[in-house]
Amino acid sequence: MPIKLRILAPTIALAWVCLASSCVASAAETWVDIDDTIYGAKPDQRGPIGGGEGFFDIMTQGDYHVTDLDSLLTALTQARPGQVVFIPAETEIDLTARIYIEQLVLEIPEGVTLAGERGHQGSQGALLTSDALKTPVMIRTLGPDVRITGLRIRGPNPKKYLDHHGRSFGSDRGREYYYKFPTSIGIQTEYTRLKVDNCEISAFGHSGIYLKNGEAHHIHHNFIHHCQYNGLGYGVCVDSATSIIEFNRFNWTRHAIAATGLPGSSYVARHNVVLEESLGHCFDVHGGRDRKDGTDIAGSAFEIHHNTFWSPQTPVVIRGVPQEGGEIHHNWFPKHLNAAQAVRASAGTTTANNVYGMNPQTSK
Numbered sequence: 001m002p003i004k005l006r007i008l009a010p011t012i013a014l015a016w017v018c019l020a021s022s023c024v025a026s027a028a029e030t031w032v033d034i035d036d037t038i039y040g041a042k043p044d045q046r047g048p049i050g051g052g053e054g055f056f057d058i059m060t061q062g063d064y065h066v067t068d069l070d071s072l073l074t075a076l077t078q079a080r081p082g083q084v085v086f087i088p089a090e091t092e093i094d095l096t097a098r099i100y101i102e103q104l105v106l107e108i109p110e111g112v113t114l115a116g117e118r119g120h121q122g123s124q125g126a127l128l129t130s131d132a133l134k135t136p137v138m139i140r141t142l143g144p145d146v147r148i149t150g151l152r153i154r155g156p157n158p159k160k161y162l163d164h165h166g167r168s169f170g171s172d173r174g175r176e177y178y179y180k181f182p183t184s185i186g187i188q189t190e191y192t193r194l195k196v197d198n199c200e201i202s203a204f205g206h207s208g209i210y211l212k213n214g215e216a217h218h219i220h221h222n223f224i225h226h227c228q229y230n231g232l233g234y235g236v237c238v239d240s241a242t243s244i245i246e247f248n249r250f251n252w253t254r255h256a257i258a259a260t261g262l263p264g265s266s267y268v269a270r271h272n273v274v275l276e277e278s279l280g281h282c283f284d285v286h287g288g289r290d291r292k293d294g295t296d297i298a299g300s301a302f303e304i305h306h307n308t309f310w311s312p313q314t315p316v317v318i319r320g321v322p323q324e325g326g327e328i329h330h331n332w333f334p335k336h337l338n339a340a341q342a343v344r345a346s347a348g349t350t351t352a353n354n355v356y357g358m359n360p361q362t363s364k
Contacts, residue, residue, distance in 0.1 A: 030273050030308050032332055032360055039355045039363065040308035040332030041271040043247065049273050050249030051198035051221035052119040058150055058198065059115040062086025069093050072106070081111025087126035087151065089117065096156075100132040110143025110191070116150035118198050125200065129154040134182035135204075144192040144214070148199060155184045155204035158226035158252070160279060165230040183232060185210045189217070189241075197221050205229035207237035207258075217243035225251040228279045234258040242300075244268045250282070251275035261286035261298040261320055268303045278311035287320020287346070295320075296346065302326040309333050309342070318345040329353045332360065339364065 030049060031040035047055035062084030064075035072093060075085045085108075087093070098104035106128070108114055118125025130138055133156050139148065161181070168178035183205040187196060190213040200223045201208040208224045211217050224235040233254030236245055240262050246269070250256035256274050259265055274282045285302055288295030298320030305327070309315035312335045318326055326349035333356045336342040343351045353363050 029334075031306075032355060034355065034360065034363060037330075037363065038306065039330050039360070041247070041273045041306055044271070046247070047119075047198075047221060049221070049247050049271065050223040051200075051247075052223070053122070055119045055198045055221055058117055058120045059084060059086060059113070060117050060120055062113070062115055067091050069095065069098065076106065076108060076112070076114075079109055079112045081109070081145070084113045084115055087114075087116050087128075089123050089126065091116075091126040093126070093128050094130070095128065095135075095138065096131040099130050099135050099138070103136075105137050106139045107142050108139065108146045108148070110141075111145045113147040113149065114139075114151070115147075116152070118150040118152065118200065120150075125150050125152045127152040127154060130184075131156050133157060133184070135184040136182075137185045137188045137210075138204075139187045141187075141189040141191050141194055144194075146189070146191070146193075147195040147197070148187060149195070149197050150199065152200045152202075153186050153208075154202050155186055155208075155227075157184055157205040157229055158203040160228050160230050160233075162230050168231075178231060183229065188212055189214055192216055193218070195219075199223075200225075201235075202226045206232045207234040209236045210234075210239070211237065211241035211243055212239045213241055215242045217241060219243060219245045219248065221247045223249045224256070225253065227253045230254060230279060233279060238265055238267050240265055242266045244270075246270045246272065248272045249275065250278075252277045253282075254279040255284040256282045258284040259286060259299055259302070260291065261288070262291070263297055263323060264300050266300040266302055266322075266324075270303070270306045272307045274307070274309045274311050274315070276310050276312070278313045281314040281317040281344075282309055282311055283307075283316045285318045285320070285322070285326075287318075290319055298322050298326075298346070298348075300324050302349075304328045305330045307331045310335060314342070314344060316343045316345070318343075318349050321346050321348040325349065331355075334358050334360075
């Protein structure tokens with residue numbers, strides 16, 4: 001059967017290297033079709049992987065229309081469940097001074113949507129930004145059912161800081177010295193059903209999105225990049241939470257998705273694309289040895305399927321035993337030749353029905 005290959009988005013050029021009768025795909029490819037079975041990340045009817053132009057649910061108006069920080073703060077104070085606070089077009093709101101001086105955090109009430117129009121008529125989306133290295137949290141939810149959509153959310157730290165990590169842990173300075181350098185988080189929640197979609201999130205030292213607590217979070221169709229501070233550096237971090245993470249595009253992270261592996265935590269990661277640049281392994285679950293809690297528990301349950309990993313780093317590492325098991329299936333690992341190269345996992349995780357290499361012919 002011929003192999004069908006599809007590109008990530010219309011704006012990314014298709015590239016081939018043809019060798020004799022076979023063709024090898026470039027990193028623009030996101031999925032393969034072998035005998036009518038899909039492996040890797042295939043876009044759905046809601047739009048391109050990573051969101052932007054073509055996304056199905058772009059908001060272009062709201063109950064509150066804001067263009068500066070003061071009006072944004074007022075709107076967030078007044079908004080009620082079901083209402084939308086809308087930031088138009090390419091509006092830029094710089095939070096740096098207020099974060100640095102007042103420790104400002106944008107707080108979104110229960111049931112409120114904070115929206116921009118990323119992808120509408122070529123818009124990049126309104127920009128919320130902070131250049132203060134100490135930006136502990138830029139956006140925090142105050143209750144369940146918050147949605148953040150269509151925005152660019154840019155933090156202060158796109159760098160790896162390898163030298164700082166080496167000084168900290170290559171000597172007896174250790175964690176105390178390491179954490180003297182400030183970290184940053186883009187979006188944090190402790191409540192249920194946070195939805196983050198069609199956003200571009202970048203440059204946060206700890207994590208772009210931190211799911212500290214809560215159930216049924218949905219993180220989809222975002223482009224998350226340059227969260228790569230060595231030692232932390234997560235695109236999405238799952239703590240005592242459960243979530244579905246799908247149709248996102250990741251690049252320049254230490255771990256695109258990470259989990260602390262606390263009992264009860266879990267995620268489903270599907271139809272995501274990890275591009276070439278990753279400081280460490282791409283998808284991660286910590287075990288008890290990382291937490292030093294005397295267990296070998298790596299969360300409750302994890303399912304990683306239909307993802308594509310263009311990074312040469314190890315795609316998936318599960319560093320303990322999930323209480324209810326882990327499954328890794330129907331992924332495409334173009335830079336890895338077999339399961340031993342692509343996945344490191346302990347007992348309780350099964351790896352089957354994936355494809356490997358640049359020109360996969362059969363599932364393994």
